[in-house]
């Protein structure tokens with residue numbers, strides 16, 4: 001069985017590596033640099049080791065390509081391309097659309113097409129299927145299914161094998177074939193009654209996180225105003241054995257999922273005349289966190305950051321990954337610079353970002369910790385400046401939320 005996987009990023013490459021244990025996989029990506037590196041056995045994401053990549057390359061069960069025609073003899077095609085927000089912060093399906101054009105133009109026999117990219121309910125039925133049909137020079141009766149991806153890069157206790165996976169096809173046959181495909185490398189497959197349920201469930205999972213993170217971020221501001229510790233209060237609430245789930249405050253949310261997916265849900269809700277009040281407000285609270293934090297830092301430092309050397313520690317959006325997409329560090333740095341601070345950043349996992357390089361972890365007037373990787377010693381962070389503000393709750397002895 002030949003599997004074509006469109007997009008070789010966090011999701012597509014992870015799936016490729018697992019699928020290549022059982023199938024022959026063609027990893028298609030439009031980025032020639034990524035494809036070159038992959039064919040040399042160099043992985044660009046956490047969770048897929050270069051050694052594993054070399055193994056599947058050597059066995060002949062995987063290769064990467066930028067040539068659309070290499071997908072032509074696939075039996076199954078998986079779509080794993082970005083679904084970002086456009087400049088107007090509305091869902092932007094341009095990458096899915098171009099993946100559909102690729103499929104339509106090169107695949108001339110009926111195959112199973114599975115979408116793993118996150119999007120709003122109705123995307124498979126009303127966007128992907130028509131887009132592929134429109135780009136096919138002749139009528140081809142493909143099967144269509146959705147199986148939203150739940151991979152959490154950097155997490156070691158859950159992977160493709162033991163993370164339960166939702167799926168649903170547009171037809172019973174598509175559902176059955178989708179189950180058969182994933183059952184080789186996923187232990188727990190859960191069929192739902194329609195693709196729309198699977199699509200909506202994925203969006204709600206991340207919306208649940210976004211809203212709860214916003215709630216705890218607002219709560220951190222309340223506890224500070226009350227003069228009590230947010231961490232002690234959360235630990236106290238967490239002694240309740242049911243009906244409570246602990247989230248911790250932060251400088252905001254980042255990555256491709258949590259800042260983006262809820263907006264897909266809000267957009268489709270509003271299009272259908274349903275309210276998305278919580279979702280919209282949660283997004284605002286998380287975006288406002290950086291301003292609140294810099295306000296606290298300024299207040300502790302005489303109300304003025306003009307000319308102060310400020311070191312931001314951790315620019316990745318979460319610990320132990322190099323991913324900087326939608327990172328809260330960007331807004332933190334923007335607010336600091338708008339107040340006249342001289343900002344550098346330290347992050348050994350990211351190393352270079354926006355044309356700047358990671359600075360040494362010392363010599364600052366003020367340090368603001370946005371993300372703490374396990375590899376960074378908390379004592380070194382504490383020694384990096386006379387004033388350290390920690391938004392993670394992990395640096396003992398620092399000021400914080």
Ligand SMILES: NC(=O)c1ccc[n+]([C@@H]2O[C@H](COP(=O)([O-])OP(=O)(O)OC[C@H]3O[C@@H](n4cnc5c(N)ncnc54)[C@H](O)[C@@H]3O)[C@@H](O)[C@H]2O)c1
Nearest residue numbers: 007008009010011029030031080081083098099117118149
């Ligand atoms: N990263 C995660 O943790 C995660 C988790 C669950 C779901 N998702 C969802 O999965 C989808 C993919 O996310 P990702 O993190 O893998 O993105 P990514 O940016 O890491 O990778 C996407 C890849 O697709 C390539 N690409 C773009 N357009 C293409 C096209 N037309 N043809 C071929 N390749 C193309 C890009 O070059 C890139 O390498 C998104 O919808 C995302 O929301 C991501």
